[in-house]
């Protein structure tokens with residue numbers, strides 16, 4: 001954890017500050033699915049991090065911001081969120097916008113569609129994902145993103161099926177599913193119990 005703290009750059013955000021950034025300029029943010037999804041991802045990530053002795057506030061703020069790009073450019077939200085948060089002076093929080101969707105340091109190991117090759121930012125994104133050293137926080141957010149809908153926590157299998165039914169499969173979908181399962185199991189081994197044990201607290205409290 002000390003190593004993680006030393007690597008941080010830029011300003012730290014509390015969870016209310018992260019939520020204010022996420023919802024800045026939005027009308028009725030509580031009615032937007034991606035906003036409540038971000039809150040659930042953040043809260044679950046905070047619960048996991050706290051129990052693992054990591055920084056729960058940092059994890060929750062990261063989760064709260066991971067999909068901020070959806071309010072900017074929904075079709076390239078990972079990159080839009082990254083640019084936006086860097087420009088605002090939050091480089092650590094910017095990185096989560098890029099890293100949350102990709103497992104195995106592979107830009108094609110993702111749920112749903114792969115990133116369009118013809119976008120100008122693709123070479124940068126591919127290199128970033130390949131070279132990024134995933135922190136425990138990155139891994140927690142990646143799993144939480146695959147467990148939380150806009151209505152709370154669900155099972156990994158249900159969430160993966162839902163994404164596939166909406167966005168389809170690709171060559172590395174199976175690898176992504178297997179990696180997601182392994183990553184979830186790794187965190188659960190550290191916790192000593194299933195992540196689903198957090199759900200009564202996650203889904204039972206107001207957003």
Ligand SMILES: [Fe+2]
Pocket residue numbers: 037041066067145
């Ligand atoms: Fe997400």
